[in-house]
Amino acid sequence: MWQKIVSYLSAFALAVVLSACAAPGPPPGDMQIRSGVIEQITTVQLASNHHAGVGAVVGGLAGLGIGSLIGAGTGRDVAMVLGTVGGALAGNEIQKQHDQPVPGQQIIVRASNGVLVSITQPLNPNLFRGQRVYIEGNGEGARVVSR
Template identity: 60%
Template sequence: MKNIASWLTITLVSLVLCACAAVDAGSGGAGEMEIRSGKIEQITMTQMQTNHDSGVGAILGGLAGVGIGSLIGSGTGRDVAMVAGALAGAAGGNYAEKKKYDQPQQAQQIIVRTKSGVLVSVTQPVNAALSKGQSVYIEGTGNEARVVPQS
């Protein structure tokens, strides 16, 4: 009985620790970043899917499920209820988090002609300070790329 509770505790602590992300140059931390410059050729309104898979909903739901499961029965039945509660709570918490926070958000697809003549397309959240013909910087590459006005 205590062995199951110990393993459950270790598993939950492991999940919490694994949810912490390492910061590197590609995720906004210290490091080098490529910056290109150019002029905006076109701005098109669109939507982009958010990605809030932080796991917080699953962790909180799992903890709530363990708490509720611990109120049921005694002995082995209680342990089973705690595990079942943790699983059901984690699934429910993850579903609730996705339902609430994974909604498409307004975005803009910006096409920039760099000084070398290359066209670059970046989709990012709406930035009202950007307009067609404006001189801009393109910071980063890939999914991390952002268009920002030159000051």
């Protein structure tokens, strides 16, 4: 019994210590806006924004539907399984052929506090070196926009 109480108290103490170490940040949904000057722009290729696996799922469903129209009984079940697997493979290959890289740019901005910030985003031809810009958001959703 004492071991259980000590275990719970240890877990509670650990939770209190860890939560005290957490740095406060902006509440979810709030957007940070910082300003700065573009130091460098490099052209890059971004991965396509299509969702991976959608072709396989759609192909598998189509194959299942077609397989269900063939035969009866056990033969029909086999046709449905083979149609699902074949459709998934075909759909995945078709999606791979149509996913092309998207032109983008890696932008290095010297923020007003002196910190260098690197952001990779889709191509924006209106941005240039030395331009004063805003950095909207943070993390994966951060974007550089002109002032």
